[in-house]
Amino acid sequence: MVGVLAVGTLAAIGCVDERRDEARGSALYALHCASCHGPGGRGDGPNAAGLDPPPGDLTTLARRSGGRFDETAVMMAIDGRRAIAQHGPREMPVWGTVFAAKHEGEPFAAYEPTVDVRAIADHLRTLQQD
């Protein structure tokens, strides 16, 4: 169990192959996020029309938080479970729940959702504009 915890924790904090992680993040982004936020994150995906509030421009996350990409805040926004508990429903799906269901029954089911969200956040970091 300790071994499992260590591996999961290391993966979650980033001690994994970075190239594989970037591939994972961009693939997950294309699959789950681009429909609303657009392929480059500008909020111009095909499903964006009609959403109120509109999907955010994810290329300005760092600029809007004082010039620093706040990975923890971005991961919390993606996961969504705390935001829903505190503020009620939102337009965006609650990805923490979606990814938890996706990995249910897998050996590292407790950690894989966090690794998914972290990989996506790392991908979003690469999209930031000054």
Ligand code: HEC
């Ligand atoms: C069904 C459309 C939709 C999809 C799919 C979607 N989002 Fe969103 N997203 C939204 C909307 C709408 C908002 C604005 C806040 C809200 O939910 O009401 C938002 C807000 C956000 C925010 C906060 C933006 C800000 O400006 O602070 C982040 C970060 C984000 N989304 C990331 C993602 C990621 C990563 C994915 C894929 C895992 C994703 N979104 C998929 C619609 C979507």
